[in-house]
Amino acid sequence: MADPANRVDSDSRFYIGDIDLVAKEDDRASLYAVKKESAAKGGNGSENRGKRLLPFIVLVVTILVIGGLTLVYLNMDVNVFPLRYMSVESDLKKVDVDDVKAIVEPAYGKGVFSLNAAQIRNSLIKHPWIKDADVRIRWPDTLLLNISEQYPAAIWKSGRLISVDGEIFAPEDFAVASKGLAKISGPEEIGKQVIEKYLQYKKQLEEQRLKIVSMEIDKRRSEKIVLSNGIMIMLGKEDGSKRLNRFIKVYSKAIKDRVEKIGMVDFRYANGFAVAWKKNSNNKLNKGQEE
Incomplete structure (x- = not known):
C-alpha cells in the first residue's frame, strides 16, 4: 500500500501540472484572439488604403488618355505648330544655303509632329556636296540642320571628283571645283584605297617640293605616278611607299639636275632603277644603281 505522504506529493505534482496545462491552453486562446483581431484590423486598413488611392489612379489614367489623344490630334493636324524657320548650324563652304532651303521647302507649313527627320536627311544628302546631315526639331517651329560637306581630294576619271574619304561624286560646278586637283584613276571598287595611296604619296613627295598631277592604278594593281615636272615614276604592284622613298633619296x-631630259624612272627593280630619257636627249646613263 502506498505511503499517504507520497500520494499527497504525487497528487500535488499532478495538480500543479494540470494547472500549468490549463494555463498554457488559456494563453493560446488569448494569443489566437489577439491575432484574429489584428488580422481584422489589417484587412480593414488595406481596404481603406485602396479606397484612398482609387481617385489618384483614376486621375493618372485620365491624364494619360487625354495626353495621348492630344498627341494624336496634333500629329494629324498639320496646322498645329507649323514649321516656320530653318537654322543651319554649319559653316558651309561648298553648299549654297539657298539650295538647302529649296530642299527643305516642302516641309514648311507642316506640323512639327508630322515631320520625318529621316526623309529630310535623305533629301539633303542627294546634294552632291553634302556628305551627311543631322536633322533636329526645336520646339515649337524651327528645323535645326548640321551639314557635313564633301572635301574633294582629286579628280576621279572624267567629270567626277573623289573626296578624302573615297566617296565619288559629280558636282554641277565641276570645272571650278576640280581646278588644281590631280587626276587619279583605278578600279571603281577600290576607290577608297586609291585615294589613300594618293594622299600618302603626296605627303611623301612634299619634302622635295614635288607635286603629283596624275596617278593610275591599273586592273593588275600596278601603280604609276606623273609629277608636275613631267617625270613618270613606275612603282609596280607592291611596296609602293618604299619604292617612292627610294626615288626621293x-x-x-x-635626277634633279636632269629633270628636263628624263621621261620615266622605273623603280620596280629590287635594288636599282631604270631611266627612260626623252627623245633627242643625249645621255649615257640608262640605268642607275642606288647607293
Missing part, C-alpha cells in the same frame, strides 16, 4: 643626287 636618289632624286636630289642623280
Whole structure:
C-alpha cells in the first residue's frame, strides 16, 4: 500500500501540472484572439488604403488618355505648330544655303509632329556636296540642320571628283571645283584605297617640293605616278611607299639636275632603277644603281 505522504506529493505534482496545462491552453486562446483581431484590423486598413488611392489612379489614367489623344490630334493636324524657320548650324563652304532651303521647302507649313527627320536627311544628302546631315526639331517651329560637306581630294576619271574619304561624286560646278586637283584613276571598287595611296604619296613627295598631277592604278594593281615636272615614276604592284622613298633619296643626287631630259624612272627593280630619257636627249646613263 502506498505511503499517504507520497500520494499527497504525487497528487500535488499532478495538480500543479494540470494547472500549468490549463494555463498554457488559456494563453493560446488569448494569443489566437489577439491575432484574429489584428488580422481584422489589417484587412480593414488595406481596404481603406485602396479606397484612398482609387481617385489618384483614376486621375493618372485620365491624364494619360487625354495626353495621348492630344498627341494624336496634333500629329494629324498639320496646322498645329507649323514649321516656320530653318537654322543651319554649319559653316558651309561648298553648299549654297539657298539650295538647302529649296530642299527643305516642302516641309514648311507642316506640323512639327508630322515631320520625318529621316526623309529630310535623305533629301539633303542627294546634294552632291553634302556628305551627311543631322536633322533636329526645336520646339515649337524651327528645323535645326548640321551639314557635313564633301572635301574633294582629286579628280576621279572624267567629270567626277573623289573626296578624302573615297566617296565619288559629280558636282554641277565641276570645272571650278576640280581646278588644281590631280587626276587619279583605278578600279571603281577600290576607290577608297586609291585615294589613300594618293594622299600618302603626296605627303611623301612634299619634302622635295614635288607635286603629283596624275596617278593610275591599273586592273593588275600596278601603280604609276606623273609629277608636275613631267617625270613618270613606275612603282609596280607592291611596296609602293618604299619604292617612292627610294626615288626621293636618289632624286636630289642623280635626277634633279636632269629633270628636263628624263621621261620615266622605273623603280620596280629590287635594288636599282631604270631611266627612260626623252627623245633627242643625249645621255649615257640608262640605268642607275642606288647607293
